[in-house]
Amino acid sequence: MGHQEVMTTYLANFIQQLVHGGIKHVVISPGSRSTPIAMLMVEHPELNVYIDIDERSAAFFALGMAKETREPVVLLCTSGTAAANYYPAVVEANISRVPLIVLTADRPHELRDVGAPQAINQIHLYGEHVKWFMEMPLPEDEEEVLNFVRQCGARAVATSAQVPAGPVHLNFPLREPLVPLLEPSPFEGLEDQHLFIDVIRGKLNISDSQVEQVVTQVEQKEKGLIICGPIDYPELNQHIVALSEKTGYPIIADPLSQLRSCGIFNPSIIDNYDSILKDQSFNQYFVPEVIIRFGAMPVSKPLTLLLKNAKNIIHYIIDGENGWRDPIKKGTTMVHSDEIAFCQKMDNQLKDRRQTKWTTMWQQLNEQTRSIVVNAMEMENALDEGKVVTELVKFLPEHSTIFVGNSMPIRDVDTFFHVNGRNIRILANRGANGIDGVVSSAIGASVNAENVYLLIGDLSFFHDFNGLLAAKMYQLNIRVILINNNGGGIFSFLPQAKEAKNFELLFGTPTNLSFEHGIAMYDGHYTKVHNWEQFRQAIADSTSSQGIQVIEVPTNRQKNVESHRKMWKKVSQEMNEYFRGEK
């Protein structure tokens, strides 16, 4: 067989194995060395191919798609710095447990480290930030090699998806000429040969006797908290609520736990703990004896401080993905078990439901605090960043997805996104919490989800402005609520805000960009709103429109800090009254 035929057979076997393993979506950034893989992928009838010029955006686009669908997505780029541009998304995928399969084309060995063009060292390019790296062999059509290539394809899909999910990287050395043979179709009849590999993946399960010790502790302690941080496991929700009812432990529900808008209404789903715990002088009333924690660490800093400063807490961390996520280092038992299996076993062994004074306190304070927050927002006439969240929730269609930017937006969602029955899914890149790649991730999520809204600040929007190209090229519907406070809002909440000197230069960093023009470059629709009436109308219009819809909400960083603090002061006063009454 000639070079082209050998290369085609080799690559077709690999690609067919990916499809066999369930891969549906491929994001390709154009380049020369990756030509044969790209041409074959486009040729495959079951693959959806997306082209994205900027590899950094492409990788986050794939990440958003994988996050939304909970399935691995494939990335392909050419050799050189193209592959280095994937790095931020690879790092994020690794920490936030999102399955990505990164394929990089490479120069063959004889063109490496000898000054050849577009040749960089791609071996272990992503270091320890991928779950698995494989330097693929040069194309050959020996049976042993083809078996190996299929095995690598199967393993790439399985490893990326196996818990904890994450990115894998396969590097393909390819020699010129780089054009494959497309006639006869290299995929026709290939699947019928029963060459392809299936993978069956089990879950971590613990035994009844392993759960017994947890049950014993829980039954002895009335003051407990179930803490649900970011976790994407919809079937888990009802089991968490059942566990709460049996134990009498309130559920501290981070917005990314998906418990705040999952169709379950239960007074023990606590959504205002961030405001409740803001004034640390009341912490004594909230310190639990037992914690059962699911998911990653919640975003709330007051909650973190409560847990960090308290002593002698029995703290179970349940992680069905074998992880070790305990930044406060207070976990006392790490439970590596599928979360549902854990809840079910607990449920079987726990006695009747329990409602204690502790439960009641949390429920009451949560209700009261919510009223304060809601009232404060209703009274607010100015364009306030918190009110954007409360208004948004009212006017979105059911089953919408909100993709939330890092820095301020996720914190505002934590404070202002209350329990509701709208079945809104909240997504965010909370692995490394970067402001990069958020636009692309949201647009990636919009490929398979209807009604995706991106809530994002101006710096983060700017950082991944290139991400809009995918929405333009593939006519994706993305509604962007752009909170434009002309700079980095979060720094106004940090200690350096007190140092007026150079603050704007280093942290405020106003860019004075007129995004309206930038949106026009992408044929997007842009509206700047000046009051809440306009905001509501803009949300409604964007929902009924197609393509890129940007709603800019101009806000003021200084005023924003003040309005947040004013509200928290009210909560603090209320708490004071509550506990005076208690004593």
Added chain:
Amino acid sequence: MGHQEVMTTYLANFIQQLVHGGIKHVVISPGSRSTPIAMLMVEHPELNVYIDIDERSAAFFALGMAKETREPVVLLCTSGTAAANYYPAVVEANISRVPLIVLTADRPHELRDVGAPQAINQIHLYGEHVKWFMEMPLPEDEEEVLNFVRQCGARAVATSAQVPAGPVHLNFPLREPLVPLLEPSPFEGLEDQHLFIDVIRGKLNISDSQVEQVVTQVEQKEKGLIICGPIDYPELNQHIVALSEKTGYPIIADPLSQLRSCGIFNPSIIDNYDSILKDQSFNQYFVPEVIIRFGAMPVSKPLTLLLKNAKNIIHYIIDGENGWRDPIKKGTTMVHSDEIAFCQKMDNQLKDRRQTKWTTMWQQLNEQTRSIVVNAMEMENALDEGKVVTELVKFLPEHSTIFVGNSMPIRDVDTFFHVNGRNIRILANRGANGIDGVVSSAIGASVNAENVYLLIGDLSFFHDFNGLLAAKMYQLNIRVILINNNGGGIFSFLPQAKEAKNFELLFGTPTNLSFEHGIAMYDGHYTKVHNWEQFRQAIADSTSSQGIQVIEVPTNRQKNVESHRKMWKKVSQEMNEYFRGEK
């Protein structure tokens, strides 16, 4: 001493050592963990601080500045994916030998790999793509630690600048609170304490006897070529020309050798070899017996093919930076010596000047080919990508800098940028030849150079569109000649262009972006030209204007291939005549 005082002393010593080592420019991307370093850098009276939100652009901005000034530039960012965004520029700096000092702030050890926010594994984050990595100690004020910190500062500057120059990476774990003490000024009187370290760097030098063998070979062989690829060593130019005169060897001068516009006119500076060698059927006449090569491998593919296919060539590779740049693997002697020292020693030992038939042939064909190319361009009325280069050279001010994009622009410059007396410096990112980061690199070059022109295609311009922010924020003057062929022009020259199926989808990749709007976002000035008259006027206008000036030249990918091929056909015909006459 308290935490803040200790941290301030530690960091001030490090920063002062950087300044002591000659650092003038720092590019900072805002973030929280890097706060104390950023605040202290802004406070230092001798540091110029630039803020750039997008770390990918920031790194290329620093690279452009370092490339233009030939001095190390410092980068600073916060922890997390911010640092991963530096990767493409770090890789490019490493291959293209540009000194960069990358400083990343990090979470302290107790917040690593435990699910803490914005904490990624930053140890050896850039793998083998940096020359030196150091995990810095936590701030302490022990004398031993302060000595070490100064040593690391000195070593960072020296290592980045030592041949071959490249990037270094220092990772700083920092604990909260992150605000340093600015009163009294931490830098006042610090330099007077004679604590800071100087580094004296020598050059690789070879002995007279080591050169003797080269001289002997050269004297025996009439047919030789001096090949100058990309190299940034202005003082070398006259020595290369002197070597050419003594040996009678023509100089194959890549545009990035800087020999085509260095104020030296010599008929042996061959600037049309790419066109001459295009038709390989004449290669027999051009195969040399000896090659003396300087710099990286030239961009010209026909030249590469000539050298690759020829046998029995004595091939010296002179590299004063200790490298191994030989993608064709035909080097027979690697000479690790400063290039000027080598030329001078050669000059001392070589006899009188030599002008042979071989020299004359190259000179004649170069002249004749240049006429064909120049005439073809003069006859061209349509907006042709090649003619952009010939026109540009005519109308730029003397001592301008052209920053050239990868893919097509650098190849067009190779073909159409002829020897001239305008002292134009040509810069490009030819380490990994990526289309990424080119806008930022050019803008970085414009910080210290007057009259910088960026010649770039639309995909590359799009890829680093964010790079324009630095020009806007720092009122830098950058003139962009945007060759807009709406997609990837280079692929039309590659074999896959013959496969019409999916070609536009995968390789043509038209984005249909209206850049005019995007430029308005950055308050830039935009002109689209439709003929050469308008082009000349736009160049003149842009030269006399400030800020971002974009001149869009709409071209057609298909027509461009045809006009290039038509011209090369003429060269081929002329060659045919020349060698018929010779026989």
